[in-house]
Amino acid sequence: MESATDALVSPLGARNRVGFRSRRGQLPRWTKLCAAALTAILLILLGKTCFQEEPDINPVHSRTDVSGTLLWTGEDCDSSSLQLREAVHRNLGGFGPDDGEESMVYSLVGENGTEIEMVLIALNEDYSPWHARKMGSRGGIAMVSTMASSRLLANVSFRSSSTRETLELPQLALSFYDMNMKHKVDSKKVVRVFDVRGNWTDAMRSNDSLVSVRQNMSEGSVTFTASKREEGLDPVTDPRDLSLAHFKRSVSVRFSKVRSFKLEMQTGLRDNHQVFQFAPEALLCAAPAEGRPTTTLIPNHWLQEPLERKRGQVALIASESAFQRWFVAEGDIVNEGDPIYSVRKSSGEIQEVPSPTYGQVVQMLSSLLPGDALEPGLKLIVIQKKGRVLWVVLAWVAGFGCAAVLVAVKCCSHYPEKPPPMVLDEDDVVVLEFRTPTGWMQSGVWKHQPLGLGFHKSLPAIVAVVGDEAKHTGVLEGDELVKIGTERHGMRPIADHSYDEFWSELSALVSQLPEMPRLVLEFETTHGRERQVEWITKPLGVSFDDAMPMLVTEVHEEALHLNVRVGDKLTRYGLVEDRNQLQSMEGKSSQEVKSAISNHLAKFPTAMRMICVFELPDQSLREFMWHARPLGISFNSSSPPVVSKVETPADMKGVKEGYILRRFGSDFRMLEATDNKSFNRILADMEKFASLLPDATRQDVEAW
Incomplete structure (x- = not known):
């Protein structure tokens, strides 16, 4: 799989087969038809040799011919890597502990002993570190920190250790470790690389990575974001020997002929801080003791454009719109002006995008579904340009041959329409x-x-x-x-x-379905901040005062993951297409607003609930339901599983230690029995259901 x-x-191509059966009395007729068909096929195949790729294309070497690029290979780990030795100066943003230049300076050493310095200078005045004295390096890894809701915007450059002269590095890899998401909803590490003087060539992560990678073509940036909430790990101690767990939370960006770039590190709301760890090493070179996992390279699409032009290729790039459908498949020959795909613009208009050239489709993002939002700059399809030699006589003869083939197929095959x-x-x-x-x-x-x-x-x-x-x-x-x-x-x-x-x-x-409605409620928090929250399922999971202003009085399990708080004030509401024209609360009663929200939600699908059926000590069965994660239950390793530990919210639902799990599932699916299943299989199947629940993990949950 x-x-x-x-x-x-x-994948390319289809598996179509046409069969023929001969009869003795019809042999002369079929001989003529088959001869005609064979002639047509030979002529068509000969005709295909007239479709020639554009001249001056060298696909083997064209990538390295583009000015300003130097692409990486696996052997680079042995010849061109850098190691971070130490932080030789620590005064990032002027917070100390050293005096003098307001920067963080790291000493880097190459395999041949060459020493250079990597210099970070904070550009934002609102930068606030957590314990500046603890920033610097440890075990060959750079460490900087930010306080809650803070960010660091830094310029990163390179210079000679002896002359302080600015340097251009032929290639560089920079890896970021422990890209985690913890505790509250918005608490996740985000790293953005942009304004690169030189080129960034690609990003690298494992196939099972917990880090998302997004490229913004308009500003030439790449952003790494923690995408899943996981338990904490011990700090990385050696950038060249990562555990499999650390490998999943790490990501690399690789540069070629780089002089400087901007680096932004930020985290969301939380009551503490974040420590960012990075090193001039590539994940490709960090083999875990358990065996290196498969890595995925994500190319810089902006950089690929001149490379594709060199190969005689044309790429179609997405604009802000919603995908509708493809009109072509990989391997198709297209003419200039042929429709390639269609999109829905923000105005609601359906637009067909034509082919800009004659050629063959060699690459396409075929997994897009109708309604998928297209990120501006995303490369959707690549067409290999081809030259065309018009042989009128050949086309005329091939046309008769094709007719013979169609007659033979019609008469001899039983292939269903x-x-x-x-x-x-x-x-x-x-x-x-x-x-x-x-x-x-x-x-x-x-x-x-x-x-x-x-x-x-x-x-x-x-x-x-x-x-x-x-x-x-x-x-x-x-x-x-x-x-x-x-x-x-x-x-x-x-x-x-x-x-x-x-x-x-x-x-x-x-593509014939209407787009999914989304309810938007705008709140003013108890701290005076405005925030908008979206719903795509019902129930709402929030209760309000019956009087104006409408304050949140209860947050139920269905809405805990949305981080709505008791005391938040509802200020506007409406459907997502009217986000800029949300309904104001002025002049409306609370009952009128509640009725409008209920009407919006009426056609929404019902949110999934996870169901577990337990056998109690008296051998009776009892059903428990969850609307959000975590479940708050642990099991021993027996089969069927027996509850060994109960935490919030399971304890508040009434689950007890010693209960035996008999069935589990959701109210949209037949419940699965635990009989005749291994413990590991049961846990794996339960995780499939639990992963569909919204994550309501919060430090300050008081009621579920």
């Missing part, structure tokens, strides 16, 4: 049927796009990712999609000839 990230690239595309009637819904790993059939209903599902790129169509938009359907990672259809017109098996056919059919169906 390929990884979830592999779903971003689709392709079914017509499915049309969604007004108020109809999309229905998808899945086969679970245990063999059950599971159906999900979609009333809105986007679908919120990602699939592995091969058939059978196995679910690889379940997004927020699909969590209420009961679909889990590992389910196999077997049928698609609508509530009114019934179901049909998915296209089984190729992944591209299946994906095209699914995308065309989902």
Whole structure:
């Protein structure tokens, strides 16, 4: 099984076969037809040799021919790496402990003994460190810190240790470690690299990384963000020997011919601080003792443009819009002006994007689903430009040959006709049927796009990712999609000839759904700050005063993950498309506002609840439900599992130690029994359900 990230690239070609059966009495006729077909095929194949790539293309060496680039290879770990020796000067932002130049200066040493300095200068006046005396380096790793809600915006440059002359490094890797997300909702590390004098060539992370990577084409930046909440780890002690756990939380950015760049480090709201750790090492060179995991290289798309031009390639770049559908597949030959894909602009207009050239599609982001938001600058498709030689006579003869082939296929084969595309009637819904790993059939209903599902790129169509938009359907990672259809017109098996056919059919169906509504409530916090919160499921999970102003009186389990607090004041409300025209509270009663919010939520899907059925000491069964994580229960290693520890919120629900887990699941899916299952299998299956719940981990939760 390929990884979830592999779903971003689709396979080539379809597996179509046509069979012939000869009869003795028809031999002369079929001989002539087959001869005509063979002639046509030979002529067509000969004709294909007339489609030539643009001249002066050298795909092997073109990447290194672009001015200002020096690309990395695995051997670079042995020849061109730098090591951080120590912090020779510590006065970042003027906070000390050293006097003099307001900077942090690190001594770097190359394999050949060359010494240079990496200089960080704080550019923002509001920078506030946590314990400046503790900043510097430890074990070859640089360490700087920020206070809560603070950030560091620094200029990073390089100079000679002896002459202080500014240097240009032929190549550099910079890795950031322990990119974690802790405690409160907004408490996560974010690192941004931009304004690079030189080039950044790519970013590197493991295939199972917990760090998201986003590139902004307009400003030439790359941003790394912690994407999942995990337990704390001990600090990294050796940048060249990472544990697998640290490898998942680390990310590298690599530069070529670099003189300087801006580095921004920030964290969200929290009552403490963050320490950022980084070193001039590449993850490619950091082999864990347990074995180096597979790494993914994410190229600088802006840098790829001149490289693609050198190869005679043209890339189509996304603008701010919502994807609708593809009109082509990988390997297709397209003419200039042919429609390639369609998008929905912010005005609601559907726009078809044409091919700018004649050529062949060699790369495309085929996993996009209708309704997916496109980030400006994202490379959607690459077309290899081709030259065309017009042979009129050859085309004329090939045309007759093609006709013969069609006649032969029509007469000799029994290949079924392709079914017509499915049309969604007004108020109809999309229905998808899945086969679970245990063999059950599971159906999900979609009333809105986007679908919120990602699939592995091969058939059978196995679910690889379940997004927020699909969590209420009961679909889990590992389910196999077997049928698609609508509530009114019934179901049909998915296209089984190729992944591209299946994906095209699914995308065309989902694109007919309206976009998912999102309710936005704007609050004024008890500290006087404004914040907007979105809902895509019901119930609201928040109770208000019956009088104006409408203050939050209770926050229930369904809304804990949204960080709404008791005492927050509701100031505006509305649907997401009216974000700039949210309804004001002025002149309205609390009942009028509550009624409007209820009407907005009425058509929203119901949020998923996780259900666990326990056997009590008296052998009776009792059902418990969770709307958010954590569950607050631990089990011993027996099968079926027995509760060994109870914490919040499970203790407040009434779960007790000694209860035996008999079944679990959600109210959108048949409950799974724990009989005849190993303990590890049960925990893994429970995690699939629990991961679909919103994360309400907070230090100050008082009531669930």
